Amino acid sequence: MATPRAERAASSPEPRARKPKDGRPPLPVCGWSFDGRSCRERGDHFCTPRAGHAQAFAEEICVHTKDRWARQPFILADWQREEIVRPLFGEVRWDAEAECYARRYRSGWIEIARKNGKSELLAFVALYMLVADGTESAEVYGCARDKDQARLVFNVAARMVALSPVLAKRLRVIEHAARIVDERTNSVYQVVAADALGNLGSNPSCVIFDEVLTQPNGDLWSALRTGMGTRLQPLLLAATTAGNDPASFAKSEHDECVKIADDPARAPHRFVFLRNLPADADPWDEANWYYSNPALGDFLSLAALREEALEARNDPARENAFRQFRLNQWVSQSTRWMPMHLYELCTGTEFTDPAELRARLAGRPAWGGLDLASKLDLTAWCLVVPDGIDGHSSALWRFWLPEAAVVFLDEHTDRRVSRWVEQGWITTTPGEVIDYEVIEADITADCAALRVADINYDEWSGEPVRQRLERLTRVDMYPVPQTFRGMTHGMTELMTLTRSRSWSHHGNPVAAFCFDNVEVRHPPGEPDLIRPDKPQRGKTGKRIDAVPTAAMAVSGWRLRGQKPKKSGRMVVMG
Numbered sequence: 001m002a003t004p005r006a007e008r009a010a011s012s013p014e015p016r017a018r019k020p021k022d023g024r025p026p027l028p029v030c031g032w033s034f035d036g037r038s039c040r041e042r043g044d045h046f047c048t049p050r051a052g053h054a055q056a057f058a059e060e061i062c063v064h065t066k067d068r069w070a071r072q073p074f075i076l077a078d079w080q081r082e083e084i085v086r087p088l089f090g091e092v093r094w095d096a097e098a099e100c101y102a103r104r105y106r107s108g109w110i111e112i113a114r115k116n117g118k119s120e121l122l123a124f125v126a127l128y129m130l131v132a133d134g135t136e137s138a139e140v141y142g143c144a145r146d147k148d149q150a151r152l153v154f155n156v157a158a159r160m161v162a163l164s165p166v167l168a169k170r171l172r173v174i175e176h177a178a179r180i181v182d183e184r185t186n187s188v189y190q191v192v193a194a195d196a197l198g199n200l201g202s203n204p205s206c207v208i209f210d211e212v213l214t215q216p217n218g219d220l221w222s223a224l225r226t227g228m229g230t231r232l233q234p235l236l237l238a239a240t241t242a243g244n245d246p247a248s249f250a251k252s253e254h255d256e257c258v259k260i261a262d263d264p265a266r267a268p269h270r271f272v273f274l275r276n277l278p279a280d281a282d283p284w285d286e287a288n289w290y291y292s293n294p295a296l297g298d299f300l301s302l303a304a305l306r307e308e309a310l311e312a313r314n315d316p317a318r319e320n321a322f323r324q325f326r327l328n329q330w331v332s333q334s335t336r337w338m339p340m341h342l343y344e345l346c347t348g349t350e351f352t353d354p355a356e357l358r359a360r361l362a363g364r365p366a367w368g369g370l371d372l373a374s375k376l377d378l379t380a381w382c383l384v385v386p387d388g389i390d391g392h393s394s395a396l397w398r399f400w401l402p403e404a405a406v407v408f409l410d411e412h413t414d415r416r417v418s419r420w421v422e423q424g425w426i427t428t429t430p431g432e433v434i435d436y437e438v439i440e441a442d443i444t445a446d447c448a449a450l451r452v453a454d455i456n457y458d459e460w461s462g463e464p465v466r467q468r469l470e471r472l473t474r475v476d477m478y479p480v481p482q483t484f485r486g487m488t489h490g491m492t493e494l495m496t497l498t499r500s501r502s503w504s505h506h507g508n509p510v511a512a513f514c515f516d517n518v519e520v521r522h523p524p525g526e527p528d529l530i531r532p533d534k535p536q537r538g539k540t541g542k543r544i545d546a547v548p549t550a551a552m553a554v555s556g557w558r559l560r561g562q563k564p565k566k567s568g569r570m571v572v573m574g
Contacts, residue, residue, distance in 0.1 A: 027094050030101050044093045044104065051090030055081060057132045058124050061166050065120070065159040069299065074160075079294040080121060084110065088237075088271050089128075095232065102233040107225070108271035109257045110239040113328040116295040118239040122208050123157035125237055129206035130189045131170060131182050135231075138187035140206040141224060145214035147178070147193040153210050154178050154191045193220075204228055207236040213243035213250040221249070242276060242330045244320075251330065277327040283319075284309060292328040314339055321527075337491075337520040337532070338498070338547075343512070346497075348390040348504025354398075354424050357506055361385050361396055361450060367561060368455035368475070369490075369552030370443070371545050372436075372465055377405060378426075379434055380514075380545035381443055383450060384503075384553040386561065393503040393557075395550055398446070399425065399510050400439055404432040412541020416513070425510045436465050440472060447473040454560060456480045456490075456552035480552050484522075484529040490551030491520065491530050493558050514546035 030039040034049035035056070041047065055076060062074035076085055091104035112118060122142075130140045142157075144150035161167040161180060172181045178191035207224045215221065221236075228234035243250050257272045264272075277283070277292045289305055290296050296305065305326060312322035316336035323329040351357040366383040373379045381398045388394025401409070401417070406428060409417040420426045427442065429435035446452070452475050457466065459479035470477050480486050497503040505511050520530040532551070534544045 030092065032092075032101065044091075046087070046090050047092045047101070048090065050092065050103075051086035053132070054085055054089035054128060057128050058085065061132075061164055062124050062127065062160050063163045065156055065163060071163050074120070074124060077117075077295065077298055080117070084121070084273055088235075091271075093268075098232055100232075103235070104269065105271040106228070106234055106269045107236040108238065108273070109253065110237070110273045111242065111254060111257070111328065112239070112273070112275045112294070113292040114241050114325045115300055116293055117299065119153050119156045119210070122153045122210060122237065122239055123160055125235075126153065126157050126189055126206065126208045127160060127167065127171075127180075129235060130180065130187050131167070131185070133205075133233075135187065135205050136185050138182075138185065138205040139203060140187070140189040140208065141204050142178075142189065142191045142208045142210070143220060143224065144193065144210045145216075147191060149211060149214065150191045150193055151178055153208055154180075154189070157189065203230055205231050205234050207234075209236065209238040210240075212238050212240040212253065213245075213248065215249050218249040218252075221253075242324050242328045244324055244331045254330065275328055277323075277329055279329060283323060283327055284313065289327070293326065314342070335519055335521075337518050337530075338495075338515045340512075340516055342498050342501075343505070343515050345501055346503055346505055347507050348388075348394070350507035352423070352507075354396075354508070357389075357394075357396060358446070358449065360389055361394060364388075364450055366396075366450040366452050367553050367557035368443075368447075368452050369549035369554075369556065370455055370457040370469075370477075371549050371552075372439070372458065373434075373545060377401075377434075378409075378543050378545050379439060380549045381439070381446070382546065382549035382553045383446060383452065384550065384557050385450065386557060388504055389506070390504045392501075393497065395503060395505050395508075395511070395553075396446075397508055397511055397546055397549070398427065398442055399545070400427045400429060400434055400442075402432055402434045403428045403430055409541050409543075413513075416509075417541075420510050423509075425508065440465065440468055443469060444472045447475050454478060454556055456556040458482055458548070458552075478556065480555070482531065482548065484526070484531050487531040487548065487551060488529045489559070490548075490553075490555030491532065493554045494547075494551050497554065508546075511546040511550075514544045517542040518544040518547045 027042045030041050030045065030047055032039045032047055032049050034053045037049050039047045039049050058074050058076055060073065064070055064072050064074055088105055088108055089103065092101045093104045095102045110118065126140050126142060129135070130138055142150045142154050144152070157180065158173045158175065161171050161173055170182065170184065172183065174181065180189040182188070204224055204227050209221065212221070225236055228236065240250060242254070245251060257270070257274060260267045260270055261272045261274055275292045275294065277288055281288045286306070293300055293305070296302055308322055308326060312319040316339060320331050320335035324331045364385050364387050366385045369382045369384070371380050379400045383396040385394045385396065406417050406421060417426065421428055427438065429438050452473070454476040456478050457480065459481055466477055517535060519533045519535050521533045523529055532544055532547050535542055
């Protein structure tokens with residue numbers, strides 16, 4: 001079997017500078033040779049043979065591992081070759097302490113959208129640093145948030161070894177230990193995670209860091225980076241997609257990399273490859289997708305992105321994910337939740353007088369949701385009536401404000417709050433704090449007019465108010481934690497009703513204002529859990545109170561409206 005030319009790389013020492021008798025000596029010629037070509041450059045320079053050696057290892061030794069490309073040579077795409085591999089391995093500097101040339105870049109940061117071949121590229125680098133970098137006793141570590149995440153790159157590397165005749169002959173893969181060994185040079189590639197800091201070797205020559213956005217802090221990063229101090233030309237290479245936490249370690253590194261990209265002299269030892277679509281670019285213009293997805297049209301499907309974009313345009317939560325993972329934009333954990341064009345389709349029969357709507361729904365079974373806000377803010381109460389006016393469920397709200405709060409909110413809403421008070425959509429109480437007696441009287445009246453089965457309420461609401469309401473209305477009340485797990489069911493059911501146009505809000509302007517403002521948050525790693533969130537906390541006129549009350553009312557209806565109750569009160573089957 002012919003030996004690939006990457007195996008024939010010359011690794012003779014670079015010539016050393018002669019010590020002059022006087023004056024500053026010229027630096028020696030680089031002298032690094034590969035494939036019949038020797039570098040004759042001096043000082044900091046781009047070493048063509050070194051770049052060619054790394055490229056040849058990828059294209060002649062490594063192979064693709066998946067789908068229709070499996071077992072084919074790992075031919076680098078133009079952007080991989082010219083913008084990452086060749087500069088990363090080709091740029092060199094004169095190391096005065098070691099008196100020889102060494103790679104310029106000791107760390108690298110690749111930030112690109114998902115499914116652009118990061119795992120394959122990292123696997124190639126790990127294998128190159130393990131077996132082709134000319135380092136004895138190399139220690140290559142694959143790192144991520146946890147061992148399962150770190151194994152994603154390892155699995156690709158292990159498969160490359162299995163499918164490459166040259167690598168399969170040279171390396172031994174120990175699957176159960178997530179370890180690849182080169183016994184010829186006593187070198188090892190090992191998977192580690194953040195919880196294995198105490199077991200790490202003290203002298204890594206290369207660290208492959210996948211999806212830095214998932215790291216809770218920089219401890220693992222710092223531990224590995226500081227362990228490289230004795231290596232001549234170590235490499236810490238990170239690859240990640242944009243995240244959604246502005247206070248995270250990954251965001252701080254991203255911000256620093258942006259500065260380095262603008263001014264490489266800021267940290268000449270750090271390699272930076274950033275492909276984040278600018279925030280002001282049109283996310284729906286296909287021409288913009290290629291910047292964050294350089295593999296688009298090559299091994300990344302344009303049709304797949306078109307499908308995701310279509311879904312994202314109709315779902316703000318999916319839009320956030322599309323921006324983050326497909327456009328590589330840093331986004332907020334909070335995302336706009338309600339597609340208002342879908343919300344408007346659920347208007348149903350529109351009412352300009354809330355009293356008229358209340359009268360039309362009188363006598364029908366209902367489920368309630370109550371959010372007793374602070375005494376200085378908007379308080380909301382929602383009734384969901386399954387047997388509504390338009391052949392499906394109807395929502396009926398009340399809102400209360402202390403008079404003093406109206407002035408503040410008017411300043412931020414172009415006096416809309418005053419108009420809603422005049423039109424009867426909001427009830428005000430005298431003074432600077434809300435009068436709970438007014439709220440209790442209105443809710444008691446609603447419970448008498450409609451057949452309210454039960455009420456879900458914010459568990460942080462005042463206990464005395466809850467006790468009085470239960471006594472006055474004779475309706476069971478159930479506390480709902482305003483947490484991800486407490487709110488997900490109601491929010492999900494409410495969105496389902498919206499998408500199927502199975503409810504009517506009847507044009508309540510205060511509710512529309514709240515639904516237009518509301519954002520949602522997801523806990524890390526659990527995208528299916530959500531809770532409503534108010535944007536721009538602080539002195540702002542935005543309010544969302546109609547949303548959690550509607551979600552709680554819908555949740556009560558869906559959870560208990562299907563089950564007969566032992567109390568003897570009438571319950572309508574869902």
